[in-house]
Amino acid sequence: MLKRSKIPKPTVKRLAVYFRCITKLSNDGIEKTSSKEIAERLSIKASQVRKDLSYFGEFGKRGVGYDIEKLSFKLREILGLEKLWNVAIVGSGNLGFAIANYSGLEANGFKVVSAFDIDEKKIGNVILPGVTIKRFSEFSKEIKEKDIEIAILTVPANVAQDVADKVIDNGIKGILNFCPVPLSAPENVSIEDVDFVISLKALTFEITSREQEKKEQEKRNNA
């Protein structure tokens, strides 16, 4: 079997999507599924589903498909979701507030236990029930007391690397980075970028491409 750290990132993300898909099937009372069914629900190829799962050994039987309970158990283990992860919001502005209050977090095993800012006007405000915004200078103490492993970074871009350096120095293991800048981090810290402006530009690329090709087609038709 391939070393876990060698599994391609797109495969890992798809595994998380498969996990969500079969969790839904399971909630609907369904007990068996197939790569074909998962693929259809996600508008991808069944061969892709089989290839992604094959990195982790044999799950299903040819022609019989997957037992949902077993596959769910295995995916939960692979993704590290057998435990609840304590998360800190670093930067308690509009975006930090929205993420802290996003119901999908706790439902998926992520618990926002702390929130930080440097704006004195925000310190002490409740960001979500049970969590008040603390001074960023208290991060070091909080991360130990509350066993925080992941930081969600929603600070202004110009301070992102500085803040990232500080949370890393304090032992954070992973950063979900909402700042539109690439962060450097040592090898033993994971970074995931969520950059929705880049996604918007992928949209405008596609829309523009479609319109250009349509125009070219019309030109050819009129020629």
Add this chain to the structure above:
Amino acid sequence: MLKRSKIPKPTVKRLAVYFRCITKLSNDGIEKTSSKEIAERLSIKASQVRKDLSYFGEFGKRGVGYDIEKLSFKLREILGLEKLWNVAIVGSGNLGFAIANYSGLEANGFKVVSAFDIDEKKIGNVILPGVTIKRFSEFSKEIKEKDIEIAILTVPANVAQDVADKVIDNGIKGILNFCPVPLSAPENVSIEDVDFVISLKALTFEITSREQEKKEQEKRNNA
């Protein structure tokens, strides 16, 4: 040259990242750059930068590098960013509010001109200066009047496909989907998913992998 619609999605996203990188260089008064410099700033390989750019012909001269102004002009054209794009927020909850007020949008050519909800308590509230939240039933009228091409979807997951169908029926060209469900859309509508829970699970996969491999290493060392 490859048809634009055949360019791989990861390449398109990297082009948007290169554009941001050289915009920064340009703002710093720098006039020339190289694939090596761009790659170093983004922690990727220079060969990747060259390959991605090569889809669109020759930009630089071997050994001389890229003229930033020319490359910037070309990337802006490729990504469809020569114009301002009008955007609607569909679902004006916490996340919709945070995105509407995200300063990076207008700075990158995206203008939030409308916002919608179905919650009567929200209708008429100001989501950002100059934009009040309207009833979703007015979407059809607004999209024409305000020339909206892109919708940012921040509605609850259970209504996401229904709402997507409605904005598509009204002629939207692209959807930035923040809902944690895969959306189906006809071929002439682009969808980009922003799913930060999936990104969190990619983080927990990596953290767990690292910890497992460390434990295995320690076991081997003690054996």
